[in-house]
Amino acid sequence: xxxxxxxxxxxxxxxxxxxxxxxxxxxxxxxxxxxxxxxxxxxxxxxxxxxxxxxxxxxxxxxxxxxxxxxxxxxxxxxxxxxxxxxxxxxxxxxxxxxxxxxxxxxxxxxxxxxxxxxxxxxxxxxxxxxxxxxxxxxxxxxxxxxxxxxxxxxxxxxxxxxxxxxxxxxxxxxxxxxxxxxxxxxxxxxxxxxxxxxxxxxxxxxxxxxxxxxxxxxxxxxxxxxxxxxxxxxxxxxxxxxxxxxxxxxxxxxxxxxxxxxxxxxxxxxxxxxxxxxxxxxxxxxxxxxxxxxxxxxxxxxxxxxxxxxxxxxxxxxxxxxxxxxxxxxxxxxxxxxxxxxxxxxxxxxxxxxxxxxxxxxxxxxxxxxxxxxxxxxxxxxxxxxxxxxxxxxxxxxxxxxxxxxxxxxxxxxxxxxxxxxxxxxxxxxxxxxxxxxxxxxxxxxxxxxxxxxxxxxxxxxxxxxxxxxxxxxxxxxxxxxxxxxxxxxxxxxxxxxxxxxxxxxxxxxxxxxxxxxxxxxxxxxxxxxxxxxxxxxxxxxxxxxxxxxxxxxxxxxxxxxxxxxxxxxxxxxxxxxxxxxxxxxxxxxxxxxxxxxxxxxxxxxxxxxxxxxxxxxxxxxxxxxx
RNA sequence: GGGCCCAUAGCUCAGCAUGGAUAGAGUGCCGGACUUCUAAUCCGAUGGUCAAGGGAUCGAAGCCCUUUGGGCCCGCCA
Numbered sequence: 001x002x003x004x005x006x007x008x009x010x011x012x013x014x015x016x017x018x019x020x021x022x023x024x025x026x027x028x029x030x031x032x033x034x035x036x037x038x039x040x041x042x043x044x045x046x047x048x049x050x051x052x053x054x055x056x057x058x059x060x061x062x063x064x065x066x067x068x069x070x071x072x073x074x075x076x077x078x079x080x081x082x083x084x085x086x087x088x089x090x091x092x093x094x095x096x097x098x099x100x101x102x103x104x105x106x107x108x109x110x111x112x113x114x115x116x117x118x119x120x121x122x123x124x125x126x127x128x129x130x131x132x133x134x135x136x137x138x139x140x141x142x143x144x145x146x147x148x149x150x151x152x153x154x155x156x157x158x159x160x161x162x163x164x165x166x167x168x169x170x171x172x173x174x175x176x177x178x179x180x181x182x183x184x185x186x187x188x189x190x191x192x193x194x195x196x197x198x199x200x201x202x203x204x205x206x207x208x209x210x211x212x213x214x215x216x217x218x219x220x221x222x223x224x225x226x227x228x229x230x231x232x233x234x235x236x237x238x239x240x241x242x243x244x245x246x247x248x249x250x251x252x253x254x255x256x257x258x259x260x261x262x263x264x265x266x267x268x269x270x271x272x273x274x275x276x277x278x279x280x281x282x283x284x285x286x287x288x289x290x291x292x293x294x295x296x297x298x299x300x301x302x303x304x305x306x307x308x309x310x311x312x313x314x315x316x317x318x319x320x321x322x323x324x325x326x327x328x329x330x331x332x333x334x335x336x337x338x339x340x341x342x343x344x345x346x347x348x349x350x351x352x353x354x355x356x357x358x359x360x361x362x363x364x365x366x367x368x369x370x371x372x373x374x375x376x377x378x379x380x381x382x383x384x385x386x387x388x389x390x391x392x393x394x395x396x397x398x399x400x401x402x403x404x405x406x407x408x409x410x411x412x413x414x415x416x417x418x419x420x421x422x423x424x425x426x427x428x429x430x431x432x433x434x435x436x437x438x439x440x441x442x443x444x445x446x447x448x449x450x451x452x453x454x455x456x457x458x459x460x461x462x463x464x465x466x467x468x469x470x471x472x473x474x475x476x477x478x479x480x481x482x483x484x485x486x487x488x489x490x491x492x493x494x495x496x497x498x499x500x501x502x503x504x505x506x507x508x509x510x511x512x513x514x515x516x517x518x519x520x521x522x523x524x525x526x527x528x529x530x531x532x533x534x535x536x537x538x539x540x541x542x543x544x545x546x547x548x549x550x551x552x553x554x555x556x557x558x559x560x561x562x563x564x565x566x567x568x569x570x571x572x573x574x575x576x577x578x579x580x581x582x583x584x585x586x587x588x589x590x591x592x593x594x595x596x597x598x599x600x601x602x603x604x605x606x607x608x609x610x611x612x613x614x615x616x617x618x619x620x621x622x623x624x625x626x627x628x
Numbered sequence: 629g630g631g632c633c634c635a636u637a638g639c640u641c642a643g644c645a646u647g648g649a650u651a652g653a654g655u656g657c658c659g660g661a662c663u664u665c666u667a668a669u670c671c672g673a674u675g676g677u678c679a680a681g682g683g684a685u686c687g688a689a690g691c692c693c694u695u696u697g698g699g700c701c702c703g704c705c706a
Contacts, residue, residue: 029646037649046648083649168706297704305630313704320706383632384701409633456668488641491633493699504668507654514668522665572642586670628668
């Protein structure tokens with residue numbers, strides 16, 4: 001695996017040397033070197049310092065001396081650095097050939113973390129009563145990116161979207177339609193999900209605040225929803241399906257696709273809850289309270305100083321968290337599947353088949369969307385509840401890491417952006433609120449980005465027709481939005497600012513995509529077709545070797561990202577690739593240098609870069625235009 | 629009262645899991661580079677008590693403890 005080859009070679013040789021010195025059990029590192037310190041570094045001498053009672057520098061010299069006598073394939077020489085580090089220099093002619101040849105394969109960057117096992121990843125899971133806002137988008141992009149990375153890391157991935165179609169939020173818009181006279185068709189062609197969220201939901205909840213007696217209507221509607229046969233439930237089903245359709249359009253537009261939609265209403269009606277409830281009782285994971293403040297309830301005991309959590313109320317109904325337990329168990333395949341499956345009404349733009357659960361017994365199709373492992377993407381405000389689920393699932397399975405809650409910090413609005421939607425915060429950032437109508441919708445951000453990128457593209461390409469320009473602008477807008485959502489760590493709050501998010505320079509998706517356009521143009525203009533049948537020794541400039549090195553690090557980064565469920569690792573990798581190519585571009589000419597052999601060698605590298613960038617951007621769900 | 633997370637350059641963030649070399653980017657400000665494979669670019673300059681204090685270590689931005697500041701969570705709501 002490319003750069004890993006030289007690392008492995010060094011590791012093996014160092015182990016041989018340690019064996020020779022009768023030293024064992026030392027966990028030294030062998031890593032790509034920082035710039036200016038050769039190509040690969042090891043800290044082995046620091047770790048031996050105490051045992052050998054010598055300075056790291058002296059030990060590095062001894063090992064380096066021994067290393068020079070071993071057979072070397074990709075290593076040219078080793079060197080003991082002043083600091084005590086042991087640095088290695090690669091034989092770049094051989095290493096370049098190895099890296100670049102591999103990069104021409106479709107499988108480049110494939111790693112084996114998952115051993116072809118099946119993993120479920122659930123993300124999105126937004127109540128079907130409103131349009132997606134910028135906070136939801138973080139969830140969706142994290143989930144989609146992680147699922148792409150896990151596929152690359154040899155997992156079979158099942159992507160699920162849980163549709164909470166029977167909760168209070170849905171009840172609220174149904175109340176709006178049935179009791180407060182909201183029209184079924186949105187005014188002036190507004191998208192239906194936006195209409196429900198902006199108008200029906202917000203204004204209905206306002207009415208409750210003004211007149212608390214209306215709560216009665218709300219409670220009744222909620223009760224009717226749970227009973228699938230009621231007229232209200234059937235009406236609600238039509239409404240939520242329509243909202244869902246709008247939400248999915250937004251997701252698909254961003255290049256996000258799913259395998260199956262699970263409806264909460266069906267989970268409730270399927271009777272899964274009573275099965276898991278019995279199991280919980282059998283395994284003594286829940287207890288019945290005879291007295292105290294939770295008298296008459298079934299509870300999960302809090303760990304340590306935490307409070308007990310009520311699972312079943314004294315009136316016999318299940319609480320919010322209780323509804324999550326059967327679903328979590330279902331995802332892990334712990335329960336017999338009560339569902340049949342049917343294709344979703346519309347085809348996904350990438351033609352991946354989208355299924356949905358159904359309790360309909362006609363033409364039963366069974367499917368398996370469960371996994372040996374489950375990753376659930378939910379923001380970290382739900383840490384506490386998710387910890388309870390994780391710990392319960394750990395007791396059902398032998399290994400404890402089988403259910404993972406992938407948490408992330410929320411998206412807030414900058415003070416300036418809050419002001420634009422009528423919220424004055426005194427310079428502080430603001431939490432979004434669907435109920436209060438305080439949010440920035442995903443569609444509106446996309447539209448703004450597209451407008452701006454169309455303008456920027458037109459400036460540069462007056463010769464292009466509008467459909468070409470739109471295609472480019474779409475790619476750049478989606479890239480920009482997606483990249484902004486995953487380039488920082490999951491535990492950092494994103495303060496979303498409308499103006500700043502429109503930036504197309506610096507560490508952004510357009511920067512990375514631009515490097516692809518530059519590479520494409522070189523390949524297009526050359527009279528030769530790129531091939532790996534070239535003289536690699538001609539690639540000796542610093543910027544060339546640096547670029548090859550980074551290309552070679554693709555697999556290591558995929559592995560890192562997959563092991564840590566960390567999308568930002570790939571974002572940084574794409575950025576590093578682009579920086580490195582831009583430096584190459586500025587320093588080295590490919591075309592018109594009057595040296596056919598050199599041009600072909602460089603062309604080969606440019607194509608290697610282009611293909612590797614596309615593969616790594618693909619993990620982020622970002623495409624790159626040929627021109628921009 | 630209990631729990632989780634964050635704090636690194638004016639601003640936004642890498643680096644922390646697995647301690648070791650000169651703590652890196654972007655952005656901003658200042659100064660340069662388009663008769664050239666596209667300047668959505670590049671080069672340079674400026675900018676740091678790694679929140680504070682203590683501890684263990686030959687060695688700490690990173691590990692342990694304490695404190696401060698900020699965010700979030702803690703219902704028989706969902």
